[in-house]
Amino acid sequence: MPNPYRQIFKAPGAKGFAAAGFFARLPIAMAPIGIVAMLSQTHGEYWLAGAVSATFALTNAFVAPQISRLVDRRGQSAVLTPFATISVIAFLVLIVAANRDWPLWTLFAAALAAATMPSIPAMVRSRWTEIFHGRPELNTAFAFESVADELVYIAGASLSVGLSVSFFPEAGMLASTLFLAFGTAAFVLQRSTEPGIRPAGDGPAHSAIRLRSVQIVTLALIFVGAIFATAEVSSVAITKALGQPGAASLVIGVYAVGSFLIGIVIGALNLKMPLQRQLAIAVAVIAFTTLPLLFADTVPLLAVAVFVSGLAVSPTFITAFGVIERRVSPAMLTEGITWVMTGIGIGMALGSFVAGWVIDAFGPQNGFWVSVAAGFSALLTVLLGQRSLAGERRARADTAFQPAE
The missing domain is CATH 1.20.1250 (Growth Hormone; Chain: A;)
Structure with missing residues (x-):
């Protein structure tokens, strides 16, 4: 092969x-x-x-x-x-x-x-x-x-x-x-x-964020971005509370390693399942794998739980961008992709703030409740948006494109 x-x-x-x-x-x-x-x-x-x-x-x-x-x-x-x-x-x-x-x-x-x-x-x-x-x-x-x-x-x-x-x-x-x-x-x-x-008259003039599919994916990834930030902030707080602050960088690195490995595997496969269903499955995995984080009260357990929690991150990104590529017309594709990237950034900013407040008010371990809430909010968003995310690939009239000067 x-x-x-x-x-x-x-x-x-x-x-x-x-x-x-x-x-x-x-x-x-x-x-x-x-x-x-x-x-x-x-x-x-x-x-x-x-x-x-x-x-x-x-x-x-x-x-x-x-x-x-x-x-x-x-x-x-x-x-x-x-x-x-x-x-x-x-x-x-x-x-x-x-x-x-x-x-x-x-x-x-x-x-x-x-x-x-x-x-x-x-x-x-x-x-x-x-x-x-x-x-x-x-x-x-x-x-x-x-x-x-x-x-x-x-x-x-x-x-x-x-x-x-x-x-x-x-x-x-x-x-x-x-x-x-x-x-x-x-x-x-x-x-x-x-x-x-693409000539201006050949595609819609409004912003890509007005498209239902872009709104759904962007909102879902705002919640996913919040999970990232919460994992980082909570890991730092928990390792510090356990008297091992230096272990935070290892735990955060493990989070990305899981996503990295699965992303490579997914990219080598040619899955036939509709992309909106793949996205729902990936987000469901993210949501349910936030639950073990609530019980990680030692550094080894935290590292394992964070590794598992990161496994579905790359598949979520891959399918999310795939959905945007299929549901957004070529005339606004770059903008559509950027809104999704923006969602991740907004989620990270909001997640850091909320997780920090929860940790200060209720203790380090409770910061992961923000991850759980964000995970299941992302899942609900994707499940409710399945009909909007489904549909045939938008036609692309290649002849309507002009080479960049």
Whole structure:
């Protein structure tokens, strides 16, 4: 049996844009935690570090889909270059402001401007869709991207904090900014794989978030994102309460390992079950595997429970993006994918806040009740939305596309 991952990279230009896209998306994980690591050292105030980081993350969650909407209308190279440039300049201003102790408002202003950072994972998935639309290889490509996202979150956050602590406070943010600048430039320069532009009159003019299927998947992944954040916050709190704070990084790493391994396997399979049912099964597994977390009162038990809880994460991502690819017209595909990515980010932000409040009020172990509530909320959302998520693949008139200038 041929290796399906080797097959997708035989497509002309695939290796190039996938590699560039990996480095360009590292700031997704590096920037938020990098801001916290930088400002907590330069200013010594965690509330300020968290507030500036949240300003960037939440603003980007709402701005990125609008940028992706422009990409659908005008093409990747025409839109990514100016917005990525603004983001890079703003990050550099933020670094200088932190280093030179500029007024606090400059930190927030720079974070707001930096939020114009485009959603590179959506851009990469759009290129895969352009190559493999309607073919089973697209499932493998989406699986690869989900695994790449896992690696980004594992490596990016650790790299950002490690650089800031080991060298100088701004080191993590500087590295993140360089990855964004050079990775995006390398990605944009690969014009041969850039998706074509669909004429404005050939597709709906409204936003992708108005589509029922996008709303359902985005809401479900808001709850899934909350599970991620709760697992991280609760693991840190529990290991600290058990007198083994250093074990938190191991437990969090195990969470991603389970998802990573299953994602690779799922990507190698060509499952025939309808995608909306696959999504329901994956979310059901996520929901029910949050229950053992409530009883994990030792570090080994916590590591095992977290590993099991992470097994269905990649399958959920793979099927979620597959549903969007089938239910959203090509004229708004990039925006649709970005809204789903945004849902994950919003869920992580809200999950961290709620889990932190629960832990402070009721103790470390009770933080996982937030995971349970979020898991079954995601399952209910997907089950109630099965009819909207079902349906035949939308027709794609390839002749209606124009090559990007």
